[in-house]
Amino acid sequence: MTxxxxxxxxxxxxxxxxxxxxxxxxxxxxxxxVIKKDFVPRGQADLDRLAxxxxxxxxxxxxxxxxxxxxxxxxxxxxxxxxxPADGKLMxxxxxxxxxxxxxxxxxxxxxxxxxxxxxxxxxxxxxPKETSYGTIGPSxxxxxxxxxxxxxxxxxxxxxxxxxxxxxxxxxMPRFGRVEALKPEQIKDLVALLLDPESPVNK
Amino acid sequence: MDHSPQKRMxxxxxxxxxxxxxxxxxxxxxxxxxxxxxxxxxFEKFRAEMEDSNPSELFxxxxxxxxxxxxxxxxxxxxxxxxxxxxxxxxxxxxxxxPRYFADADAVMDAERRIVWCxxxxxxxxxxxxxxxxxxxxxxxxxxxxxxxxxxxxSKNMKIAVPLKDPxxxxxxxxxxxxxxxxxxxxxxxxxxxxxxxxxxxxxxxLPNLATAAGAIKGVQGWPGxxxxxxxxxxxxxxxxxxxxxxxxxxxxxxxxxxAYLLTYMIGNANGQVYKGPGIKR
Numbered sequence: 154m155t156x157x158x159x160x161x162x163x164x165x166x167x168x169x170x171x172x173x174x175x176x177x178x179x180x181x182x183x184x185x186x187v188i189k190k191d192f193v194p195r196g197q198a199d200l201d202r203l204a205x206x207x208x209x210x211x212x213x214x215x216x217x218x219x220x221x222x223x224x225x226x227x228x229x230x231x232x233x234x235x236x237x238p239a240d241g242k243l244m245x246x247x248x249x250x251x252x253x254x255x256x257x258x259x260x261x262x263x264x265x266x267x268x269x270x271x272x273x274x275x276x277x278x279x280x281x282p283k284e285t286s287y288g289t290i291g292p293s294x295x296x297x298x299x300x301x302x303x304x305x306x307x308x309x310x311x312x313x314x315x316x317x318x319x320x321x322x323x324x325x326x327m328p329r330f331g332r333v334e335a336l337k338p339e340q341i342k343d344l345v346a347l348l349l350d351p352e353s354p355v356n357k
Numbered sequence: 358m359d360h361s362p363q364k365r366m367x368x369x370x371x372x373x374x375x376x377x378x379x380x381x382x383x384x385x386x387x388x389x390x391x392x393x394x395x396x397x398x399x400f401e402k403f404r405a406e407m408e409d410s411n412p413s414e415l416f417x418x419x420x421x422x423x424x425x426x427x428x429x430x431x432x433x434x435x436x437x438x439x440x441x442x443x444x445x446x447x448x449x450x451x452x453x454x455x456p457r458y459f460a461d462a463d464a465v466m467d468a469e470r471r472i473v474w475c476x477x478x479x480x481x482x483x484x485x486x487x488x489x490x491x492x493x494x495x496x497x498x499x500x501x502x503x504x505x506x507x508x509x510x511x512s513k514n515m516k517i518a519v520p521l522k523d524p525x526x527x528x529x530x531x532x533x534x535x536x537x538x539x540x541x542x543x544x545x546x547x548x549x550x551x552x553x554x555x556x557x558x559x560x561x562x563x564l565p566n567l568a569t570a571a572g573a574i575k576g577v578q579g580w581p582g583x584x585x586x587x588x589x590x591x592x593x594x595x596x597x598x599x600x601x602x603x604x605x606x607x608x609x610x611x612x613x614x615x616x617a618y619l620l621t622y623m624i625g626n627a628n629g630q631v632y633k634g635p636g637i638k639r
Contacts, residue, residue: 183535184533184539187532187615188539191613191614191615192607192610193607193608194608198606202605202606202607203542203606205540209540209545213538213547257560261602262607263602276560277559286561287561290558326550333543335544
């Protein structure tokens with residue numbers, strides 16, 4: 154099913170007139186050939202990591218700006234993949250969330266394979282005001298819950314977004330932490346609490 | 358080569374900086390932000406002072422010996438056999454005019470790739486032996502690292518001038534540009550995730566936008582360089598490899614097309630900017 158949709162999407166892209174989006178297709182093909190021949194497995198990083206999945210394929214071919222119809226279909230696909238906690242509770246322990254957010258470990262060839270890996274959150278986001286060493290690739294999440302409340306809808310959004318950011322914005326820069334099993338549902342719940350719990354320093 | 362006095366000095370200075378940081382860490386958020394900025398400025402001052410006794414010079418001297426000595430199964434020197442694009446044995450300005458296309462190898466080559474090619478083709482060393490331990494460790498500095506440091510030092514204060522008018526080099530640049538945009542892996546990262554936009558950071562680390570001249574030169578400057586973390590001399594090839602580690606990709610092959618094309622893209626984008634020579638990295 155997914156494959157069919159991707160193929161249809163690719164066909165749609167190819168059918169577009171020769172826009173700037175497709176002008177670099179020849180160099181892209183050569184780039185992919187170089188990537189295929191010039192890498193070797195190391196540690197836990199096997200060569201299968203070089204392959205594009207459907208999301209990569211579309212985002213790589215549209216400069217991360219896919220046509221809206223295609224994005225909508227593929228976002229739906231990603232959303233269908235989100236695993237919601239069995240007990241229906243989406244808020245965990247913000248203190249555990251904070252320590253998880255601090256860690257940037259995991260998935261590199263120099264990391265030990267297997268869980269637990271870090272949330273990597275502070276690499277890209279401002280979160281807890283006490284932590285001033287934060288990145289700016291993603292938006293600031295300071296006062297996230299204070300500004301938005303912690304209604305069931307907001308909780309669901311935050312859980313889903315951390316589980317699979319591509320379900321909301323197909324070419325988001327943010328990893329799909331749940332989908333790739335970097336983070337377990339319990340850990341994602343702790344991150345939801347970090348952002349939404351009124352007791353979390355994020356909302357003080 | 359023993360570089361322990363320098364290493365001790367660096368470590369000492371760094372712990373002083375660290376202690377300063379620790380003292381002020383309990384202050385308010387704003388104050389901490391300012392402290393981070395101050396630490397960065399202090400580090401830059403410290404690095405500027407270090408330029409007078411740049412540890413890279415030790416590797417440069419070793420590289421000069423290696424360049425001039427008759428070595429390898431063929432017992433020839435690189436000085437009498439290796440063309441870095443400026444004529445056999447000529448090293449002035451060679452580093453800032455690479456990557457370039459070399460007809461004898463039918464490949465676009467960055468400086469380290471070309472030096473290794475010469476070691477293999479002219480001196481008779483085995484590529485696999487070199488590629489087995491391509492980068493420095495606590496106890497070992499590869500010959501190619503010393504050699505590339507020596508060559509790079511002879512481009513100090515020269516403008517970067519990658520010959521992008523050469524169609525082969527231009528094609529390498531175009532392929533490198535596409536590689537930089539290629540997203541894959543468990544975290545969906547490309548080079549551009551971190552290095553494709555102005556003004557981004559990971560934690561407190563500024564991320565240069567390699568698509569601009571001002572950003573690209575930041576990615577070029579200081580390599581090859583003496584890395585304070587670990588106290589070892591590392592090359593631009595190493596830096597590219599480590600970027601792929603952080604990207605959660607497998608490892609690029611040493612002196613491959615992949616690295617050469619990405620370097621062509623990055624260094625080519627820095628054309629016209631002044632290269633300051635082998636440096637000191639945090």
